[in-house]
Amino acid sequence: MPAGEGGLGAADLRPRQTLTxxxxxxxxxxxxxxxxxxxxxxxxxxxxxxxxxxxxxxxxxxxxxxxxxxxxxxxxxxxxxxxxxxxxxxxxxxxxxxxxxxxxxxxxxxxxxxxxxxxxxxxxxxxxxxxxxxxxxxxxxxxxxxxxxxxxxxxxxxxxxxxxxxxxxxxxxxxxxxxxxxxxxxxxxxxxxxxxxxxxxxxxxxxxxxxxxxxxxxxxxxxxxxxxxxxxxxxxxxxxxxxxxxxxxxxxxxxxxxxxxxxxxxxxxxxxxxxxxxxxxxGGHAPVLIGPDVDPAGVAAMASAAKFRMAGQLCVSPSRFLVHRDVYEPFVTEFARGADALRQGDGFAEGIDMGPLANGRRVEAISALVEDARDRGARIAAGGKRVGNKGHFYAPTVLADVPLEADAMHVEPFGPLAACVPVADMDAALSIANSLEVGLAGYIFTNDFAEADRLAAALECGSVAVNNFGSPGADAPFGGYKESGIGRExxxxxxxxxxxxxxxxxxxxxx
Structure with a gap:
């Protein structure tokens, strides 16, 4: 076998013991x-x-x-x-x-x-x-x-x-x-x-x-x-x-x-x-349409777990939270509380909810989106800053009252950033959701099943989850609308x- 060539070796694949x-x-x-x-x-x-x-x-x-x-x-x-x-x-x-x-x-x-x-x-x-x-x-x-x-x-x-x-x-x-x-x-x-x-x-x-x-x-x-x-x-x-x-x-x-x-x-x-x-x-920029008839605290708890999973570095990560004004304030309050409660650290540490971002470029990109939103009048409800002096850590961030012209509403964050916007009704939420040229995943929360069916049919996304933050597995097709892709896996x-x-x-x- 030529120099520099060979297998990974059995030692590279051995299982590890659990130490206490x-x-x-x-x-x-x-x-x-x-x-x-x-x-x-x-x-x-x-x-x-x-x-x-x-x-x-x-x-x-x-x-x-x-x-x-x-x-x-x-x-x-x-x-x-x-x-x-x-x-x-x-x-x-x-x-x-x-x-x-x-x-x-x-x-x-x-x-x-x-x-x-x-x-x-x-x-x-x-x-x-x-x-x-x-x-x-x-x-x-x-x-x-x-x-x-x-x-x-x-x-x-x-x-x-x-x-x-x-x-x-x-x-x-x-x-x-x-x-x-x-x-x-x-x-x-x-x-x-x-x-x-x-x-x-x-x-x-x-x-x-x-x-x-x-x-x-x-x-x-x-x-x-x-x-x-x-x-x-x-x-x-x-x-x-x-x-x-x-x-x-x-x-x-x-x-x-x-x-x-x-x-x-x-x-x-x-x-x-x-x-x-x-x-x-x-890529996508997943909208979350939240109706007036939901339990805002319950949905916020689900949102905290879904948004900050894998530090938000998922193409299906919920990003734009379009919330009916009747439940907007309690939702944002609980969402921010959930974000602040997450434990961040090295991925091998026990009890950690969120690790670092993958590289320094992602930290810079999130920082730029936060600063732009704040300059345009958004309120930082949680996070909004780097964490520590070593490693690519950025705090789970919830932005409230984000103007529609803010970059965070148009650029996929691909990181731990959630943008929240109050809406007068679900038609307004749908209009904002479909306003971008991407459509990979979308989410709907409502207890009105007829409304859920109407919104799911109108949402321009390759996958739509109703009252959950799931995404298709091996047994269902996955792909995007518009610029979010061609074909299905x-x-x-x-x-x-x-x-x-x-x-x-x-x-x-x-x-």
Missing amino acids: NQDDKMTQDTERRQSYPQVGLLIDGTWIYDRPACHHVENPSDESLLGPVPGATPEDLARALTAARKGFETWRRVPMAERAALLRRTAALMHERIEEIATVITLEQGKTLPDARNEVRRSSTFLEWDAEQLQRSYGRIVHTDGPLDQLVVREPIGPVAAFTPWNVPLSAPSRKISGSLAAGCSVIIKPAEETPATACLFARCFIDAGLPEGVLQVVFGDPAQVSETLILSPVIRMITLTGSVGVGKTLTGLAARGMKPVLMEL GGMESLDSYTISKTIMRRAARV
Whole structure:
């Protein structure tokens, strides 16, 4: 094996013991950081580590460096494309039952390695360890669902009046280029790799350089489950260079991204140059419509838990709270009280409700939104400031009386910031909710079921939750309206973007 190449090693995947006293806890924290796995490129079944670093991973809790990320060279990307082409020809011929079995084995390995994977997620991204464990569990459900769904990817027969039968079959579209973000470093890759492999496609994935080891451990699960060489490649590097190289290559036949609207437009433009389809799950700015007939304290308690989960760094995070004036003041009071009560700290600390933001850029972005809103007349009901002198911590923030022209009402905060606005009626709330060019998730709270149905039908969002802050899982489609994306992930539609229909016209006669 060439120098600088090899596997992650069994020691990198070993489970950890639970320690109780303070000295043991300090030892455990040290071990976590020292055992951060080496990040590598995965090309044609081989791990490559000896490339110049394109990034250095930072622990957002204390700003310490965890390790370098090797950047793929142009030659590496060319090798990855060649491997993906060959891997596709191998994998597309693997029987459906065997593909399903591999996805199930991979999901089982994820459960076995939950502590190792969750630990790395918290080290890289900062979310609390319980949230990280939940991400591993949730991500495994995508594989389990697709393992069943791929065996329901039926064709059909279209009868004609003549001697022809028309057979419609679904075939894998070809090698896929996938791009995933840092906020859900396992969940987003899981959706895309699972869908690609279930459909019979090979895939090259470029995860976020901020959270690379999570993707490497995930890829290791597929390899250990028996995935053939060349079917999955993992590459890192300059985002513009990597995306342009992959998308413009004739090898790649489909592109998928979870990311910002701006990046989605750029990648879609590149894809259009090769007439390649895209699956885009992009940003949002989720409205919350709260009617006059609810218990404001109860809804506020739910809002505090939902808004500040993962420090608000979720594309479905509720952001614009459009509250009927009859319950506005008690809602804001309780919402702010709930935000102030949240415990913030290192994601590994016990009893912590919210970790740090993922990087310093997010802290600066939230600070700018708060300052703009305050300058325009908004009231800071809770938070509104950085916390501590080390790490990327920002207090859970509730803004009240936010003017509609404030940046916080137009720019997705992607952080622990909630903007509250009083409205005279629910039609006014609906108008504000639909006023943006994004529409990923929306939320409605009312005890009037007829009103709930009316608002849900009119809300321009890909998913709408009524009297809860849930979002679709593996068994339901997820995606956005307008600039929030193209296509759907999950549910009966989970393989649609990775397959293509072929019509075979067969004449039932001798020639």
